[in-house]
Amino acid sequence: MADLAAPIAAPVAARATFASVATALRVRYFGTPLNAVITLVCLYVLYKMLPPILGWAVFDAHWTGTAAQCREARSGACWAFIDEKFWFAVFGLYPYELRWRPATMLSLFSVMVGLSLFRRLWSKQLIYGWLAASVLMFVLMDGTFFGVEIFGTQVPTRLWGGLTVTVFIAVFGLATGYPVAILLALGRRSHMPVVKWFCVAVIECVRGVPLVTIIFMAAIMLPLFLPAGMTIDRLFRIQFAYTIFSAAYLAEVVRGGLQGLGRGQYEAAESLGLNYAQKMRLIVLPQALKMTIPAQVNTFIGLFKDTTLVVIVGIFDFFTTLRAALGDPNWMGFPNEAYVFAALTYFILCFGMSKYSQRLERDLSPETRR
Amino acid sequence: MKFATIFAASAAAFFVFAPAAVLAGPALDAIKQRGTLRCGVQGPGNPGFGVPDTQGRWSGFNVDICRAVAISIFNDPSKVEFVPVTTQSRFPALASGEVDMLSNNTTWTLTRDTNVNRFNFPAIVFYDGQAMMVPRRLNVTSARGLNGATVCVQPGTTTELNLADYFRQHNMTFRPVVVADLDELRRTYDAGRCDVYTNDFAALAAQRTLLTNPRDHVILPERVSKEPLGPAIRQGDEELSNLVAWTVFALIDAEEMGITSANVDQIAASSTNPVVRRLLGAEGNMGESIGAANALYARTIIKTVGNYGEIFERHIGTNTPLGLERGQNNVWTKGGLLYAPPAR
């Protein structure tokens, strides 16, 4: 019986599902006249946009070959250009023979990021791991550690370039900016007027001006502020500007967390007899920082995109390196490919981060899940 | 005050663990002590004059000038670091000591020599003049017919100032389109945004080859300005100034005497001409006089990068995509302006 019933019941169920899906679709896409018009307009937009884009980027594109072959065809995108310049865009002007060093540094970075994605692994050890990895990343890039050659000759920062520099500026900007941000946020909520107004002034002044002006100031004005004979490496000057900038923005995020914490937490901590440092370190900051992790990730996405602005002072970051590749006499005339490739890279990285932050937001706040 | 110094120094040391180079004494000593010459070149790249290749190695006319100077100082063409600078950041970079020398088509002007930044221009390596390029279909034959035109120009350059002067001098008006990046500027002109594209002639010729249809554009005959281009260094080090100047002169002299990278060894061995022998270090001690690493500096330079003509032809000459004629940039014996003071 069961054998007989099954083949009869199954098609009925399938039909019913199909019919209900069709109805649902009709209601959703053509429920009202307005809705129908919207659907048709959307379909038309897609019809107009997708085929040319896909044709250029995929179907008519050249994936390998030389510039001459690309120019001859001249129909679709010339991804052969990216193929040729990919590693240049990743490593920039870093000496060719020593490219294994930034490559190792990027791998190390990827592994650390991969580990950090798992919340199970979040612990003090991970933070120490990051600290150790940061030092190692720097030593890999530079080659020396306090003057001792560890990985061969020293490579000065002006030869660093490409994606490595983008990652370097963003990661170290965040790593050095984070503690400063916490100090600024705490300072802003301090009862000591001088401390409070100093922090307010720093935060508001930095947030009130465009990042390019701060970068510009670090690149051009900072040397004037130093005693004659003392110079600071250009990349570190930019890094300094970037740190201050990210600290001011992160400080406001952290302040939001501090304010969001109920008075009871502060009072309870005080009634336990904890002093200010203990209260902040053990009770307040862990909660405030955890609460604002999604906002911190969003701020970091913004900061990561802003690394492109170092183009103003001629640092060879990922975007600028791609543009330099455009100047190669053998590979002239493929700007669209370079820009699309750059946009795609940034998109993948930022979109990944934002998706992750959304998941974190859900995971970290089950009580507000709707 | 002392506390402040210590405080700021320790603060700086805390934030930036970068080696703080101390520019003690003359620049040449500092370069020798450091072991590399830092040469500022146009970034992200200027085709023919200096671009990084796929492996990140720089090549170009200006780049070879840097290499020649490095040979003079260290007897080693690899002891030079190329620092990309933009038109906007080049002067601060030189003034602050971030680079020792600019080799990026900087025009020698009175203000730059004395006023704004106190630089020195030891020698001229390229004689140029500002020119204007227009699309052929506009049927313009003279820059005087450009009243009311839209002009594409790079900001922060002498070009920008000359442009304004020229139109004011001839009672004409123009509408500038100011784009900092050279590639972006070219595309803007190519797209038809401007009627005129103005730059130094050599740069203009280079840029023309990169347009969609180079033959649809003409460079007008007028030269709006004189643009003597050369390496720039900070004022205050006569030794470095001498060394750069005589390195450039050696390149020019070599071409004038017909010494090339191919025949330099043979000439050095066989020549009896005292002028040639002095230049190649077989007689006298010119190397020591200019502060070079050794007496054979000119020989090494010519062997490594070639004479002036060879550098020119290799990067920007008629057989390159830029296709520039020698014109004024020929030795004086062949009708050009390159005239090196006697090396004796």
Add this chain to the structure above:
Amino acid sequence: MQTTSPSNVGAPAWWYDRTARALALQAALLFAVVAASVFFFSNVQTNMAARGLTLGFGFLDRAAGIPIGESLIPYTPSNSYARALLAGLLNTLRVAVFGCLLVTLLGVFLGVLRLSENPLLSGLVGAYIEIVRNTPVVLQLVFWLVVFQQLPSVREALNPLPGVYLSQRGLKIPVLEWNDAAAYALVGLALGIAAAVWTMRRARAHQMQTGEYRRVWPICLGYLVLLPLAAAQLTGDRLVLSVPELQGFNFAGGAELSPEFAALLTGLVIYTAAFVAEIVRSGIQSVGKGQWEASRALGLSNGRIMRLVILPQALRVIVPPLTSQYLNLTKNSSLAIVIGYQDLFSVSNTSINQTGQAIEVIFIMMTVYLVLSLLTAAGMNVYNTRVALKER
């Protein structure tokens, strides 16, 4: 903790006292700030002197010599640096003001569309938001510049309306020539706006009191059209329309919207609107479902529910983050330098290059941006207190 009884063995060291510690800390910070300022200032003077420069704003009066493409005030290269910087500032303001207006409209529109029940539409808007939010704005600006350069050349300009020309040189539209009549008309227009606002307020008050709806928009329109025209008649001059005409290389006459300005405005608006749309969406979602149901029960249409019930309540949530988006847009306008629009940053940059007076110019530039930001924030705060929940 703060007080100790005198019977204790000796007084405790001062650093156990909270007030004293706070004072000492503040004094140290103050001293550090002052010391650092003095140190940096003396370095600046030494370094400037070494380069043959003196600190000071004297250079502002010198002739700039730098050409500026578009300016809201008359400007030629023979004008002073001060005027060049002012022209740059006005260009920045132009982008910021139009940008904030447009971004509000587009952002609200997209935020509402994002919540559409049609999955295709909300999906498309969602894709737009994700793409735009996750790519650097510099890249987007370059993209828009290329788009605007694809327009036909100046000789084949599109002519959609009489006197309106669209080409890769930008949009040319006819404008009134500036003369006495135009000035009077402007005063008339101001009066007209005032009269229209007053009429509308009266009508609103009337409706509040009696519930009777008065149709006043034709009267208002009349004020807006007739008052300027009437005012223009008061002078001997006539209103003259300047129509763009192709002369030589370019269009002469009329007003111009340059492609650089258009690309910057479009790029910034499209970019910022994606963020605003998300803010608006979450604002609308923060309004309880009960509000929709209650409004439907009153028989209001979907559009009116949104306009009269939902958005006013959502504004409370929307306004604070919207303020920071306005600030972001204003600050991002400094990226104009990448596509060749001469805003404050671009002009400052060139001025530094030509004069070497980096400190003064950067000081001016940063102060101006700071003041702009603070003014915007202050204005939005005033607005925020108006829309904030008033608990009675």
